[in-house]
Amino acid sequence: MFKFNILTVKLYLIKYSEHFEIQNPGYQIIYIFLLMPVPAMPELVLVNTSIKQIKSQIMSRILFFICILSLLSFSSIAQGTKVGPLLDGTSIDYVYETIGGVHVELSNGQFQWHWATGNTGSAPYQARKIGDKIYMIYFKVAGNSSFVTIIFNFDKKIFYTSGIINPKTKNEQVLFETGVIKQLTLKEN
Numbered sequence: 001m002f003k004f005n006i007l008t009v010k011l012y013l014i015k016y017s018e019h020f021e022i023q024n025p026g027y028q029i030i031y032i033f034l035l036m037p038v039p040a041m042p043e044l045v046l047v048n049t050s051i052k053q054i055k056s057q058i059m060s061r062i063l064f065f066i067c068i069l070s071l072l073s074f075s076s077i078a079q080g081t082k083v084g085p086l087l088d089g090t091s092i093d094y095v096y097e098t099i100g101g102v103h104v105e106l107s108n109g110q111f112q113w114h115w116a117t118g119n120t121g122s123a124p125y126q127a128r129k130i131g132d133k134i135y136m137i138y139f140k141v142a143g144n145s146s147f148v149t150i151i152f153n154f155d156k157k158i159f160y161t162s163g164i165i166n167p168k169t170k171n172e173q174v175l176f177e178t179g180v181i182k183q184l185t186l187k188e189n
Helices: 051-081
Strands: 008-014 017-024 027-033 045-048 090-096 100-107 110-115 120-131 134-140 147-153 158-165 173-185
Touching: none
Parallel strands: none
Antiparallel strands: 008 017, 008 045, 017 027, 090 100, 090 173, 100 110, 110 120, 120 134, 134 147, 147 158, 158 173
């Protein structure tokens, strides 16, 4: 073992891991980094190096790790860029906390609804996947310009709605509701 005054730093490269051993009188700290494989090397190589070089290597590993995480986050953001009738073939029965229940069929780009009260209709819809089994859907009714956005969380079986029904009329209603999904046949396209 090499001794240099108070501090000795040894860098051990053993196949696919790096061990940094810093000896200080009375204290021993071992850092193990398994982030990147080391190129093929002899079973054990001993290299004396300085603290500055070790810090530089640690910082480059951390920077590399941050870059990889950034790339992964961009790919998850990219999944939300696809917009269209992504849920054609899906049927949902859901109930609002205050306004009742509705059965919905999504097919051929249409959001078709049938309220428990008997009110029925349909409108073209668009969907965007915003998470794992989480979708944001919107539709606009051509005849009266009603506009509704619904966020469905199919895993948790809950949804959130925001919309304007019969805008600019005396029957205008603003929706800002939540509820639960009772029945679901999910087809993700």
